[in-house]
Amino acid sequence: MKLNQLLTIGLLGLTVALTSCSDDKNDTTADSELNKQDKELASLTAILLSEEPANAIDIVDMRKTAAPGDPVVFTGKAMGGHDIFLEGRAIMILGDPNKITSCDLNHGENCSTPWDVCCDDPEIIKSSIVTVQIADADGKPLKTTLKGLGGIKELTSVVVTGQVAKGSNKDNMIVNATGIYVKP
Amino acid sequence: MLPFTYALRNLFRDPARLLQTVGGSAVVVLLLIAAVAMNQGMDSVLSSSGSPRNVILMGKGSEESLERSEVSIDAESAAATSISGIETKLGVAAISGEITYQAPIRTSSGKEEPALLRGVLEKALLVHTSVRLLEGTFPGPGEVMVGDLTHRKLGVEKEELAVGQQLYFGDSAMRISGRFTAPGTVLESEIWFDRNDLSSLTQRDSLSSIILRLENTNADDVELFTFQRNDLELAAIREDKYYEKLSIFYQPIQIMTWVTAALVGAGAVFGGLNTLYAAFASRIKEMATLQSIGYTRTALFVSLIQESVLATLSGTLLAFVIAYFLLDGRTVPFSIGTFTLTMTPSVIFTGLIAGILLGTIGTLPPAIRCLLPSLPKALRSN
16 A cells, blocks of 8 residues: 555656656747747847938839948838738838839729739839848848838838848849838 | 338328429439539549649739739749758759640540640659659650540540540640549649640740749748749749639539529429328328327327338439439539549438438428317318
8 A cells, every 4th residue: 555655656756747847848948939039029129210211212213223232221111012011021012102003092992902003014013112121140031020010011101221132133122121210 | 109111101102292202302312412512523623733832933913813824934943042941852842833824625536625734844743743644654845645534624535635646736736645643633634735835835935833842831931032032023822722712713603503402402392392281181081080099199290201201212312323323423524624523421411411301391381280180170171
């Protein structure tokens, strides 16, 4: 009887110890994931500017002159396609409102994706949009969406400061943002 | 309770009515199981055609249709070098730029029907993993490979599409080099061309789509690529989601099938009601006599239901036999492929439930009406 009791207590103790070890490990992984997310969120929040940068130019003008590595300050509107934000990635499309027209201004409330620019010429759209990303040290976009950051959503106007990413060319431009000012 | 043989013997008292009930329920059940088998077959072929590990890169704005989509040929190499997580086999990345085109094809007998054509290179076999070559070889220049069900789509005998036969795209003759299977998918009804051949025959210098097979089902990197390469004007959609969207397009046809089956079913129930009202009305006195010798109304009611369900289930059995010989395994062509009618357990179950419902719902009102009068009144009735 005594042996049985001892064995039961021993087994219970072992179970508790093993469970605790396993929980610790899970906790550590979850903590590190949370820390990573916190850090990414902090980098995103730090990028928001409280004052509008001066001398911002239009996207079309910027695309004519800027080369990879150049610092840029430009203004744009969150529009330019059916999907302009990517779930789980700090990347978005901005369009030049002086060159392309968002669907809400063409069709009013009838358009289900008013940030689309379906009525414009594809070639003009191509030269009037820019991809903006917030990259990590490896140059890859952070794994969190930009939608909602500082109130950014479809059709929000912003001013972006940053650097033209490597690999950009006259047909395609990506900007690594270092600051974003959300226009009221 | 009344003995079961009472219900059984009663069935044969009026052979004409029995035939009418059995025939009517057989037609209704046959129509219903055909509708279920058709809808299931169409859903099944569309859901099996797409893999969750395959992602289709299509032209922006043409996400609804592969045939309308246009993708630059350069996008294939750009995607291969920029997207991580693409499956590789023997060092070759599973990425296939394809041309999808719908056009009339003429067989050697002169019959011309529209068919879905796919211009591919050998790499297509790395992304369409369900495809197996049954005989012959992969198509080279001047050759095509046909699916195992392509003959159904073209409405010709299988022998006309045997390896070595000719098919005509306009005036261009193409030799059939091989025959492939891709069970349960729309691919099985397609005709595969050498990509360069189809490109020159259709006079296009772009692809319709690029299909990538990923190591897992996470397509984030592919979507990221479409954002970072705005100049290529691409949209990414998982292959299974694409075919899911296509099935929405066919929903009106499926709804029409159900509506037709429901209308015929309702007609049969009302017709049955009419017949049974007349049949049971003439048996009010008989029921009253049975009550007076000790049988309860419930026992009589159960016997009437038994009688009716026996007749409708006989009709159901007849419908199953007809369906087994006429419908099971039959292939039905539709705009993007061919699906097979199969008597699955769920189809059989639906037919069985329909047979039981026909026998009960249609019998309830006449049976209640027949048993409702008081015993003296019922005994005096004519």
